[in-house]
Amino acid sequence: MPELRESIAQHYHERTKYDPETLASKSQGLDWAKQPVPFKEYKIGTTFDLKPYIQETAQTLADNPDAQWWRRLSRLLFRSYGLTARMPSMGSAVYLRAAPSAGGLYPAEVYLVSRGTGLLPPGLYNYQCRDHSLMHYWESDVWRALQSACFDHPAMENTQLAIIITGVFYRSAWRYEDRAYRRIFLDTGHLLGNIELAAAMNDYRPHLIGGFVDEAVNDLLYIDSEQEGALAILALADLLDIEENLPPGCTALPSTSETNYPPIPDGELLKYFHSRTQITADATHQTYLPSPKSENLLEDKYNFPFCLKVPTATTPINWGAKLLGLETTMYKRRSTRAYSGDDLTLDELKSLLDFTYQPQNYLDQGLDSSPDYFDTNLIETFIAVSGVNGLESGCYYYAPKAQELRQIRFKNFRRELHFLCLGQDLGRDAAVVLFHTADLKSAIALYGDRVYRYLHMDAGHLGQRLNLAATHLSVGVSGIGGFFDDQVNEILGIPADEAVIYVTTLGRPR
Secondary structure: OOOOOOOHHHHHHHHOOOOOOOHHHHOOOOOHHHOOOOOOOOOOOEEEEOHHHHOOOOOOOOOOHHHHHHHHHHHHHHHHHOEEEEEEEOOEEEEEEOOOOHHHOOOEEEEEEEOOOOOOOOEEEEEEOOOOEEEEEEOOOOHHHHHHHOOOOHHHOOOOEEEEEEEEHHHHHHHHHHHHHHHHHHHHHHHHHHHHHHHHHOOEEEEEEOOOEHHHHHHHHOOOOOOEEEEEEEEEEEOOOHHHOOOOOOOOOOOOOOOOOOOOOOOOHHHHHHHHOOEOOOOOOOOOOOOOOOOOOOOOOOOOOOOOEEEOOOOOOOOOHHHHHHHHHHHHOOOOOOEOOOOEEHHHHHHHHHHHHOHHHHHHHOOOOOOOOOOHHHOEEEEEEOOEEOEOOEEEEEEOOOOEEEEEEOOOOHHHHHHHOOOOHHHHHOOEEEEEEEEHHHHHHHHHHHHHHHHHHHHHHHHHHHHHHHHHOOOEEEEEOOOOHHHHHHHHOOOOOEEEEEEEEEEOEO
């Protein structure tokens, strides 16, 4: 019996792995003359300026309900994706945003769709982060078309606003070529993490929608699907309106799994793969009830026999009155450029894991106790410890349900981590290197090839919670999307079925 061919998602993952024997030969210099611009411009449209509301307090606007509404929307967008710094680069400037992006390329675009409110007319808006405004570029009622494209997701029924996140492929592919697809979705996950938290601070509840007719949403936004594609949709429930206070629901739908694909040249793999992860309009069987979501397992996936187990339950991070500490952290977060090599404490590591994986512990502070992901049961976490006071060096599996670390390798991996992270000193000097992984074959069996999107967005979402917790604790943090995929598993003892999705380094900033 002939062996079954791998799906296009597996093929893409294998094709875009970094390998120490071939990486140097594939490396090419950047063509700075073709560097993409990370902003969209519109020649016509109506601008809604959000700047007047960003500094106002709720108290100063107490007698102006309209201004209060604008203040909440303004702060949601600014904390999610607003500009936070201007850095000189190659004779020009790089504008940093609230959500991190690989290489500072910012492939994600944020659109707002209004059903039509007393303050925001119906139609399509693009968030212009350079001047913190909304560009109303299409003035018509498109809500019913969006509902239909989302297979009438129940969260769309009573909400008035929706956020659509798209990816502009070339912005990232200019530097990372075909592997950019991974980074685009990790960046989108960072943004989803910010939206989740910023929404809670401003009395919204975003309902994540990952299953939609791609072509219909792209057409609705009037974007060129060869250059840009819809990645995630969030129906934005207003928690101050009881009719819109919807319970959490299903977030993901499957696509097909393609095994019959032609030879694909380098440079064309990204766009081909994206086209094969789409859901088409003829998928009439699609519905948001029931869900193909994996079981909410009571036990963690790995429980290695005779391993050292370290409990991680701890006192939750205190974000302060009205979450001001979190709001400040979202503004000042930066990716760490260098670590000192000094140790972290075990209590710090516990706090980082607690905020990232135990959201139920933050309900009394006003945060969502069960934020939307696509399917975090598919994501596993392994942690290489090089320098944590009170914790033996080695590689650990983090069991979020049991809230404990389970040691699988006894060794200090500093030298190996330097190699695994493509020779970046961040890997060598970090106190902790955290790996998000997934069993790609099992995930594809649940969701088809589209699961590749879901896995990377979920990993990026978790990574952004980790970023913010670390920043608040004055711990350095930097995500790494480039690593030697197969060698990570071999060296650290991570099960071979687990594909490495994302790497986050943590340590003392230099």
